[in-house]
Amino acid sequence: MRFIVYGAGAVGGVLGAYLHLSGQQVVLIARGAHLTAIRERGLTLEDATGSRTMAVPAVAGPREIEWRDGDVVLLGVKGQDTEAALRELAVYAPAATPVVCLQNGVDNERQALRAFEHVYGICVMSPTTHLTPGVVRADCHPVPGLLDVGRFPSGVDATAESIAAALRKAGYESVPRPDIMRWKYGKLLRNVGNAVDAVCGRADGVREIVGRIRAEAEAVLDAAGIAYTPEGEDNERRAGILKAAVADSRGGGSSWQSLARGTGHIEADYLSGEIVLVARLHGLTAPYNENARRWANLFAREGRPPASLPTEQWLATLPADA
Known part of the structure; x- marks a missing residue:
């Protein structure tokens, strides 16, 4: 088994490094300065044990x-890059190639299934940071992450078992799960607050806003009859495994990192935007998630710095009846 890591940023870069260190075959697909740095100097992984370049x-x-x-x-x-990546993969990768969505959000697997027969989902719980071109950091130790895997839309097969075994060999915690999308919807509920984290940072009032966004998202999924892991089950899965190894110097999560790096795009349409879509499909509204999506996209499009929007301004753009 050889792993083609398409997207070797924070999560993919760290995973690719640990797979390589465990003696498994890996090819990274990267771009821009990150690709240039890896080709010229190698991939550098920082973790609690030090720094290694490979x-x-x-x-x-x-x-x-x-x-x-x-x-x-x-x-x-x-998520916003999935369609283009799959289009390119479909040209060159054999149709029988397993595609494993190592991504947040719940729409990637559905997109992949249009082009590839064998699609798998991973519920990603792996705090990581893309520091500079060619350098990534694992923020938990000794286990860098939880990467449970299952076939999409459901089930476990020999390939899922083999992938989970390879991930465990690389130092991760990984369990094959027949209901992987239930876990990914649970993770989605944890991610819908990312857009506010990105634009407002950790200012006063953010926790309350995130709480309302998550409550709204749960209500929408409940109304749509979509199963998800409740917070208690999710917390129990993480308990005693994910241990922070470094002081959190990121300032925020993956969406915050997108704004900090000035990528020009952000994943909000596939996180809070997923809740907005489900709500509209069922004749509902999701004003908090829609406001989160709009502000995040505006910041990415205009190149605004993360954590620079006052919470009062965020709240002022909500509909009057929200």
Whole structure:
């Protein structure tokens, strides 16, 4: 089994590094300065044990790979980049290639199933940071993350078992789960507050706003009859496993990092935006999630710095009846 990590940023880069260190075959797909740095100097992984630089094969896209039997794609791009990544993969990767969505959100697997028969989801619980081009950091130790895996839309097969075993060999906690999407919807509820974290930071009032966003999201999923892991079950899965190894210097999560790096795009349409979509499909409204989506997209589009919006201004743009 060889892993093609399509999107070697924070989560994908750290996972690719640990897979490589555990003796498993890895090819990274990266872009821009990150790709250049990996090719010229190697991929540097920082964790609680120190800093290691390793020579991991890295390419700019699927066309540069000599595809073979046993290849498994770990799709690690953000949700807004999934469609383009899959379109390119479908040209070069054999149709029987397993595609594993190493991503937040719940729409990636559905998109992948249009192009590939064998699709898997991973519920990503792995705090990581993309520090600089060529350098990534695992923020938990000794277990860098929880990466439970299952077939999409449901079930467990031999491939899922093999992937989970490979992840465990790399140092992760991984359990094959037949109901992986229930876990991913539970993770979605944890992620819907990312957009506010990104634009408002940790200012006074943010916790209350995030609480309202999550409560609204739960109500929408309940109304739509969509199963998700409740917070208590999610917390129990993490308990005693994910241990912070470094002081949190990120300032925020993955959406905050997108704004800090000035990427020009953000994942809000596939997090809070997913709740807005489900609400509209069922004749409901989700004003808090819609406000979160709109502000995050505005910040990304205009290149505004993260954590620079006062909570009062965020609240002032809610509908009067919200």
